[in-house]
Amino acid sequence: MSRKKLLIVINGMLTTSRIAHLNKNLKIMKELFNEIIIIHEGQTPFIMKSRKVKVFCTGIPNEKAKISLPLRILKYITQELKMCKIILKHAKEGDFALFLGIYQPIPLLFAKFRKCFTIIFGGGFDITRAATENKFFNTLYFIFRWSFQIEMLRHFDKIVLETPSVKDFYNLGSFDKKIIYASLFIDNIFDLTNPLDRRDIDVAFVGILSKEKGILKFLESCSILKSACYTNAKIVICGDGILKDKVKYYINKNNLSNFVQLKNFVNPQDVPKLLNRIKLIVIPSYSEGLPNILIEAAACGTPVLASSVGGIPDVIKEGETGFLLRSNDPNHIANRIIELLNKPELLEKVSKNAYEYVRENYSYEKTLDVWQKIFKKLEAT
Numbered sequence: 516m517s518r519k520k521l522l523i524v525i526n527g528m529l530t531t532s533r534i535a536h537l538n539k540n541l542k543i544m545k546e547l548f549n550e551i552i553i554i555h556e557g558q559t560p561f562i563m564k565s566r567k568v569k570v571f572c573t574g575i576p577n578e579k580a581k582i583s584l585p586l587r588i589l590k591y592i593t594q595e596l597k598m599c600k601i602i603l604k605h606a607k608e609g610d611f612a613l614f615l616g617i618y619q620p621i622p623l624l625f626a627k628f629r630k631c632f633t634i635i636f637g638g639g640f641d642i643t644r645a646a647t648e649n650k651f652f653n654t655l656y657f658i659f660r661w662s663f664q665i666e667m668l669r670h671f672d673k674i675v676l677e678t679p680s681v682k683d684f685y686n687l688g689s690f691d692k693k694i695i696y697a698s699l700f701i702d703n704i705f706d707l708t709n710p711l712d713r714r715d716i717d718v719a720f721v722g723i724l725s726k727e728k729g730i731l732k733f734l735e736s737c738s739i740l741k742s743a744c745y746t747n748a749k750i751v752i753c754g755d756g757i758l759k760d761k762v763k764y765y766i767n768k769n770n771l772s773n774f775v776q777l778k779n780f781v782n783p784q785d786v787p788k789l790l791n792r793i794k795l796i797v798i799p800s801y802s803e804g805l806p807n808i809l810i811e812a813a814a815c816g817t818p819v820l821a822s823s824v825g826g827i828p829d830v831i832k833e834g835e836t837g838f839l840l841r842s843n844d845p846n847h848i849a850n851r852i853i854e855l856l857n858k859p860e861l862l863e864k865v866s867k868n869a870y871e872y873v874r875e876n877y878s879y880e881k882t883l884d885v886w887q888k889i890f891k892k893l894e895a896t
Contacts, residue, residue, distance in 0.1 A: 519548070519549055519550065519609065519610060520548060520549065520550045520551070520552065520605075520606075520607070520610040520611070521544055521547075521548040521550070521551050521552070521610070521611045521612075521613060522551075522552045522553075522554065522602065522605065522606055522610060522611070522612040522613065522626070522631065523537075523540065523541075523544070523551065523552070523553045523554070523613050523615060524554050524555075524598065524602070524612060524613070524614045524615070524616075524619060524622050524626070525537070525553070525554065525555040525556070525614075525615045525616055526555075526556060526594075526615075526616035526618050526619050527556065527616055527618075528556070529555060532723075532780075532807065534783075535783050535807070536615075536699065536807065537553075537615070539699040539700060539702070540613075540615070540636075540699065541565075541568065542700075542879070543699070543700075543882060543883055543886050544613075544886075545565060545567050545568070546883060546887075547886060547887060547890055548567070548611075549567065550567055550569075551565075551567055551568045551569070552569050552571065552601075552605045552606075553568060553569070553570045553571065554571050554573075554598050554601045554602065554622075555570075555571075555572060555573070556572070556573050556594050556598075569605075571601045571605075573593075573594050573597040573598060574597070592621075595619065595620075595621040595622060596621065598619070598621070598622045598625075599621055599622055599624075599625040602622055602625045602626055602629060603625060603629065606625075606626060606629040606631050607629065607630075607631075608629065608630035608631075609630065609631075609632070610629070610631045610632070611631065611632050611634065611890070611893075612626040612631040612632065612633045612634065613634050613636060614633065614634065614635045614636070614671070615636055617635060617637065617640070617664050617667050617668075618663075618667075619667075620667060623667070623670060623671070627670070632672050632673075632893065633670075633671050633672045633673075634671060634672065634673045634674075634675055635667075635668065635671045635673075635674050635675065636675045637668075637674055637675065637676055637681070637804065638677065638681075638803075638804025638805065638825075640661075640664055640685050640802065668687070668690055668693075671693065672693070673693055673694075673695055673893065674687070674690055674693045674694050674695070675694075675695055675696070675697050675889075676694055676695075676696055676804070676826075677696070677697070677698040677804050677805035677826045678696065678698070678805055678825075678826035678829035678830070679696065679829065680825065680826045680827070680828050680829045681804055681805065681825050681826045682694055684802075684824055684825050684826075685825075695889055696885075697882070697885045697886055697889055698805060698877065698882065698885075699807075699877075699882060700877055700878060700879040700881070700882035700883075701810050701811065701814045701873055701874075701877040701878070702811075703879075704784065704787050705786075705787050705790070705811050705814035705815055706787065706814065706815065707791070707814075707815055707816035707866075707870055708787070708791050708815075709791040709792065711794055711816065711818075711859070711862055711863055711866050712859065712863075714791070714792050714793060714794050715749060715792055716749050716750075716751050716792045716793045716794065717748040717749050717750065717793075717794050717795065717856060718748060718749075718750045718751075718793075718794070718795050718796075718797060718852055718856070719750070719751045719752070719753060719789075719793045719795070719796050719797070720733050720751075720752045720753070720754065720796070720797055720798075720799075721753045721754060721786075721789070721790075721793075721796060721808050721812075722753075722754050722798070722806070722808055723754055723755070723756040724752075724754045724755060724756030724757070724758040724759050724762055725756045725757055725758055726758065726801070727800060727801045727802050728756075728798075728799075728800050728801075729798075729799030729800050729801060729822065729843050730752070730754075730756075730758055730762060730799075731758065731761070731762075731765070732799050732843045732844070732845050732848060733752075733797055733799050733845075733848065734752075734762060734765050734766070734771075734775075735845035736797075736799075736845040736846075736848035736849040736852065737750055737771055737774065737775050737849075738769050738771065738845075739845055739846060739849035740774075740849050740852065740853070741769075741771065741774050743849070743853070745853060746774055748774075748852075748856065749776075750774060750775045750776070751775075751776045751778060751793075752775060752776070752777050752778065753778045753779070753780065753781065753789065754779075754780055755779060755780050762777060763777060786811065787811075787815055790811060790812050790815035790817050791815050791816075791817070793812075793817050794817070794818070794856070794862060795817070795818050795819075795820060795852065795855055795856065795862065796808065796812045796817055796818070796819050796820070797819075797820045797821070797848065797852065798819060798820070798821035798822060798827070799821075799822055799840060799843050799848055800821070800822050800824055800825075801822070801824065801843065802824055802825060803822070803824050803825035803826065803827060804825050804826055805825060805826035805827070805829075805830065806821075806825075806827070809821060809827065809830060809831075809837075810830070810873055810877055812869075813830070813836070813837070813869035813870060813872065813873040814870065814873045814874070814877075815870075816866040816867070816869070816870045817866065818837060818838065818855070818862050818865045818866050818869065819831065819837045819838070819869070820837070820838040820839075820840060820848075820851055820852070820855060821837065821838070821839060821840060822839070822840045822842075822843060823839045823840065823841075827839070830872070830873075834861065834865070835865065835868050836865065836868050836869045836872050837865060837869055838851065838855060838865070
């Protein structure tokens with residue numbers, strides 16, 4: 516059933532992973548809507564083109580260099596107002612507005628002014644990012660950011676989460692009446708093409724190099740593995756992010772360069788090939804929604820060792836579809852890596868189970884059916 520119009524409003528830089536996530540959203544939404552308007556920051560339209568889809572950019576470049584706080588505020592307000600102008604021009608009463616990113620108060624206000632039905636598609640929420648080295652100011656910063664996010668959630672008509680565990684992890688029970696559950700599908704390019712016993716990378720971290728992803732704890736666990744003389748293992752870190760220089764420094768300072776390889780993000784089409792080289796992926800995050808890399812790894816038959824945060828426990832059942840960390844403690848991470856690499860039969864079992872699980876639960880057809888039912892129900896309210 517095709518509906519009238521959907522606006523997709525995005526804040527933040529369109530990284531490679533965000534573009535992939537966005538294109539999955541689009542593939543679903545193009546089946547459900549006659550017209551899609553995409554509004555995002557920056558200057559570069561993203562890649563998917565279609566007669567149903569129109570893309571509008573604010574035209575303001577995303578600076579990688581640090582700028583002063585007053586300039587950042589001015590840029591933020593200018594971005595928001597440019598988005599609002601596009602919303603006023605294209606949104607009409609009864610349209611759906613899907614927000615990918617929570618830090619958009621002014622566009623949300625304008626979408627509601629135009630009487631759109633507003634939805635936030637929430638993954639993980641921002642609970643660990645630090646503002647300064649000062650613990651007191653970081654505590655104040657955390658309180659402000661978390662309070663702001665909760666206040667934003669109050670003003671959306673619906674909140675889409677990927678699994679029930681995301682709601683429990685972030686303590687969002689007070690929004691029960693607003694919450695609906697839906698995820699995205701696994702792309703067909705992700706498949707098991709290389710048996711586990713033929714893979715050449717023993718352990719890998721694949722993702723954004725930031726505090727909330729636990730990369731520093733993973734590095735510390737690598738030092739422990741080296742100290743334990745577990746140096747025959749091949750370890751790869753593949754990613755980019757604000758901590759990249761710190762990761763390089765740690766590797767050099769602790770003489771890990773012959774033990775841990777640091778690689779840039781690979782092109783999206785090459786990710787399946789990379790995953791089919793890995794025996795065990797580690798996700799030591801402090802906070803998550805449902806990480807794409809977890810589903811993609813499982814679709815390639817790659818076992819995952821992950822923190823029990825966000826939606827991860829809904830997918831990983833210990834020793835069946837993956838492995839859960841009790842904490843981000845580097846000693847615990849190192850001990851579990853050693854334990855699992857010494858149990859190839861268990862890794863094989865989990866590889867098979869996880870592969871079958873995601874094939875059954877994250878297919879395009881099943882995901883499309885879930886979203887169809889969601890919008891049909893919303894239209895009836």
